Amino acid sequence: MFFNSIEYLIFLPICFTIYWFVVQRNLKWQNLFVLVISYIFYGWWDWRFLSLIAFSTIVDYTVGIYMEKSSSKSQRKRLLWISLIVNLGLLGFFKYYNFFVDSWVASFDAIGISMNTSTLSIILPVGISFYTFQTLSYTIDVYRGNLKPSKNLINFAAYVAFFPQLVAGPIERATNLLPQFSRKRVFNEDQAISGLHLIVWGLFQKVVIADSCAVYVNAIFEDYSTLNATSLLLGAFYFAFQIYGDFAGYSNIAIGTARLFGFDLMRNFNYPYFSRNIAEFWRRWHISLSTWFRDYVYIPLGGSRGTRMYQLRNVLIIFLVSGFWHGANWTFVVWGGLHALFFIPVLLTNTNRNHLDQVAGNRLLPSLREVFQMVFTFGMVLVAWVFFRAESVYLALSYIKRMLVNLQFSIEYLSIGRYSVEFLLMIIVFIGIEWFHRQYEHPFIGRFKWIKIAVIIILLLTLGVYSDQQDFIYFQF
Structure with missing residues (x-):
């Protein structure tokens, strides 16, 4: 369902009316209603891919519960790796499988070796890059101790599938959005x-x-x-x-x-x-993604600490990964690489925080x-x-x-x-x-x-x- 469609023009006021006039008094019913309409919203495009969201939700919910129960850092790290492998594995298969196969074949063709490998007809699930990063923020924050794991599956599932930002963001942090499902919501006219x-x-x-x-x-x-x-x-x-x-x-x-x-x-x-300058641009463009990469990739790599070579390496990695996140095509990698090149002079002159x-x-x-x-x-x-x-x-x-x-x-x-x-x-x-x-x-x-x-x-x-x-x-x- 698209925001600029007749279906959504009908869907939104109906959901708004039921939400505030039927289920308002009970927080559990409100959250369950949000979950149901979020699945309807996403399933309107292709109901089959609801299973992916449900599977990712259950995996990360379970990982969070067991992380809290575990006192061993190594076990918590293994649980984090389960979340990373499952979520990034699904994203990689649906979004990048054909890209890697085609690139592999093209590299052999370039040196005169013909390969007959065929690719699958894989449909890219709408919004998979967005809700994957959203669920990963949850498990990473639980692992770091920045967030208590959710004990309510309905609340957590509603957080993962929250329909307004499900398919194209903003990529919400669990530390911001998830607690809002636990607080009573009263209609505010302003x-x-x-x-x-x-x-x-x-x-x-x-x-x-x-x-x-x-x-x-x-x-x-x-x-x-x-x-x-x-x-x-x-x-x-x-x-x-x-x-x-x-x-x-x-x-x-x-x-x-x-x-x-x-x-x-x-x-x-x-x-x-x-x-x-280009640093300011990235503080103002797609803020939810740029801050996600900053907090979960750039800073763990060392950020702006260390030698200039390490700083330049981290900048290059972050922009190339950001470009590749956008799509399975070398054009996006080059786009990310260009922004890295644009950013390097700003970093070298220490004007990135201007x-x-x-x-x-x-x-x-x-x-x-x-x-x-x-x-x-x-x-x-x-x-x-x-x-x-x-x-x-x-x-x-x-x-x-x-x-x-x-x-x-x-x-x-x-x-x-x-x-x-x-x-x-x-x-x-x-x-x-x-x-x-x-x-x-x-x-x-x-x-x-x-x-x-x-x-x-x-x-x-x-x-x-x-x-x-x-x-x-x-x-x-």
Whole structure:
């Protein structure tokens, strides 16, 4: 079931009504209801893969119980390894089996040895990368002693399968979300209104911005070999806002939906395209994933401690693993490697902890230095996005080469398609809206709140009708 579907438009108010008017008085019934609707939500796509979530849930629930009972560190470590092997084994099989087989065959073909190994027709379960990392955070935190294991299977199962963020995040920590299932939840009007605001803004980011960008992105990337540099630059620019609107939009809808049910999820995006260096970008982009890798991979490797060589090794590992997490394709590995290369100069100059505040502070406009920093950082991110979008490394390199060589300054795709010039202006307005509200969680805070909400809803009902409905990009990860 997709957030931008008619089914969800019917599903959400029904669940909200039952949750607050039928099962509100009993916490156990509330949690059981959340579990049931979460399984319905996920099973709407393919009910067969509910068995994977249930299996992972039971394994990690059991591991947590036995960890608490064990006084031996070695036994606790063996239990942790059981969780790691089961969860990463399932993720590896469903997501990476064909990739490894194809890469193995291709490596032998390159040296003239033909192999007839065939791959399986494996369907990638939606959201497996997200709920796998979510359950792993639980067992790792229990192992470290940062969290008491859950004794209530219903609560734990509801935490693993919590429908708003089940298929594309945010990747919640057990230390944050799981205790919320043990606390009585009372309807809070302010929290619910805040949730509705996030849902509306998220739908605008997805339906109006991302899905409209997709029309141009698909056309430009499909015909890149016939287009000039300016048009290809526009294609990369539109993809940057397609993936941002798509993923930030999903996250905002997920966070807003959770608030309707009395839960608070972590913020996943914080205006990343206003970043002044690549380290700041990664503190603002997909925050739940970047902090997950920081806490469970980067710091255990040694983090920024030790010699420069160890620090550089850790940075390279973390970005390559992050790239590979996104998909079973060498394009994602290169994308991660590029970000590692972008990050290294920041690390070597000890500026990776700079810019912890919002750009320009309370000023209306940024300084020229800040403008240069933001444009330069966005340019690096833009080049990397080409690899993220392209179907192969070769096509990405060809796209970038043509973008840098074929310097004809005319935008061919602006004269084709729906509201082309107007749409480019709308992207600029969208950037302006985010800039003037960068101190807030979403634009519906501050002055003229209801006017802004009305305008966004009108745009949803008008421009949204003309955008092609697209699946959320991160569903494939």
